[in-house]
Amino acid sequence: MTDFAVPSVARTIQGGPAGAQRPTLLVLSHLRWDFVTQRPQHLMTRAARDFDVIFFEEPLWDDAAAPGVDDRQRDGGIRVVQPLLPHGTDTAAAVDYQRGLLDRLVARVSGSLILWFYTPMALPFARHLAADLIVFDKMDELSAFQNAPPLLLALEQELLELADVVFTGGASMHEAAAHRHENIHCFPSSIDAAHFAKAREGGLDDPADQAGIAEPRIGFFGVIDERFDIGLLREVATAAPEMQFVMIGPVVKIDPASLPQAANIHWLGGKTYAELPAYLAGWHVGWMPFAINDATKFISPTKTPEFLAAGLAVVSTAIRDVVRPYGEAGLVEIAATRDETLTAFAKVLGRPRRDWLAAVDAHLAQGSWDKTWDAMRAQMNVILGGTTVPGREMADV
Known part of the structure; x- marks a missing residue:
């Protein structure tokens, strides 16, 4: 396994009311922010009104000799973090490097922290993080996609056990997954x-x-x-x-x-x-x-x-x-x-x-992305009880 040094990751915080610290929403995604506008972009641009949103993507693979990170602000106040890894990096080294990046990011979070998973494949480098709330937005059945990783189903089951609330991207998915979590809610595709x-x-x-x-x-x-x-x-x-x-x-x-x-x-x-x-x-x-x-x-x-x-x-x-x-x-x-x-x-x-x-x-007229985000936020607030609860340690399995 190759040992990689993890670069320092600077934090950009949006201003809030005097004396108030905005919570941070750390999104772990298999989709790229700059690819195609889909559910994550619609929801997270709305979340950024109330949260400091960090959108952490899967690695980009390149021919560089050493790993790096692309950390930039996008329109709407979204901070997109892309790990950069050399071709040929083994799995264990990639996990360690991403874990280190997340640790640096989270160390600079002063307010409450919410983890928002789009992919269970982030668990190997994110399961150790302390969070006030864990959300799994199951927008797709990733295990059914072409070239799905063999570990995905096992990691999804682990994520379902860790998540405080689960959202599904459609009615049929909700019907299939409803028995797998006690706090699961259907939020189908919406519209701007x-x-x-x-x-x-x-x-x-x-x-x-x-x-x-x-x-x-x-x-x-x-x-x-x-x-x-x-x-x-x-x-x-x-x-x-x-x-x-x-x-x-x-x-x-x-x-x-x-x-x-x-x-x-x-x-x-x-x-x-x-x-x-x-x-x-x-x-x-x-x-x-x-x-x-x-x-x-x-x-x-x-x-x-x-x-x-x-x-x-x-x-x-x-x-x-x-x-x-x-x-x-x-x-x-x-x-x-x-x-x-x-x-x-x-x-x-x-x-x-x-x-x-x-x-x-x-x-x-019955729906919109604004209504969808407001309803999701309401479900999160039910768990948080309207207050910031102490972070809890997630098992480092």
């Missing part, structure tokens, strides 16, 4: 409706890389990985050459060469969250061609309400958290095969929009 409503308000210029694409346009945005049904896209695009399929998002964990290529399929790459409304404004249908496999069994796609807020008709494969409630309420068309998909496209393209949009807006 005002952001996506820009797509239906008019006045947005068609982006340059989309402006030359003919209509009608069928669009998808999001991560393109093993959850994306490449075969269904190929079949549908082949059967409907008059339709244009606009695919936005980074390609990860699958070979880009496996993506279907055709004159009516347009791979535009990743776009920022701020850019999305302009693209969606030029689409006629939002499509979610998710594969039906272990990796999608418990997903609750954030893009479902985002498409709807943009005023787009939506067609999806039979993802359980899309069928309930969106499909059952008539807000989303569910289609599994090529023929069913083409029939669904024809239906929504010819459908009167007024009554459908009224139903969409009535549904979306």
Whole structure:
């Protein structure tokens, strides 16, 4: 095992009321802050109103001879800490280095400390920390994803035993996990409706890389990985050459060469969250061609309400958290095969929009990321009792 020196980590604290010390929320994440805007970004930018948020990511691997750390502030008051490790670093050394970084960070926390886990894989370097509250936000069934680490299930069970409160990212996941913790709450994907409503308000210029694409346009945005049904896209695009399929998002964990290529399929790459409304404004249908496999069994796609807020008709494969409630309420068309998909496209393209949009807006008005964060914070306050409780030692197993 290689011994690494741990660099000093400076702490940046946001100012609060005179004499008051803001609590620190230390987030341990498998997702990168700067990758795709998802649940963590929505929640933590709201958490930063009341907490000093430190977003601790999985290591970045590089060719440097020695380890390091990238520690920067992002918009919204989020501090993102990225361990930098040389290629070839063994597991034990990587764990020790990350443990050392966390120890330096926590040593500079004067107020209360809350640990917020997105991944159980952080436990080997974080289980020893003393915390006033431990939250597990189980947004995905990570064990079902491609290349999931063999230890993940055992570590998740340990995290469930340590956590004071568990949040789940969808109804189907909550149903499957409800018996595993006595204080578990369902918080499905929510919506920043005002952001996506820009797509239906008019006045947005068609982006340059989309402006030359003919209509009608069928669009998808999001991560393109093993959850994306490449075969269904190929079949549908082949059967409907008059339709244009606009695919936005980074390609990860699958070979880009496996993506279907055709004159009516347009791979535009990743776009920022701020850019999305302009693209969606030029689409006629939002499509979610998710594969039906272990990796999608418990997903609750954030893009479902985002498409709807943009005023787009939506067609999806039979993802359980899309069928309930969106499909059952008539807000989303569910289609599994090529023929069913083409029939669904024809239906929504010819459908009167007024009554459908009224139903969409009535549904979306029930939730928002602000409401979701407020409800999560309320559950945390129930445990804390409205006061700062002494930190407790977590077993160093």
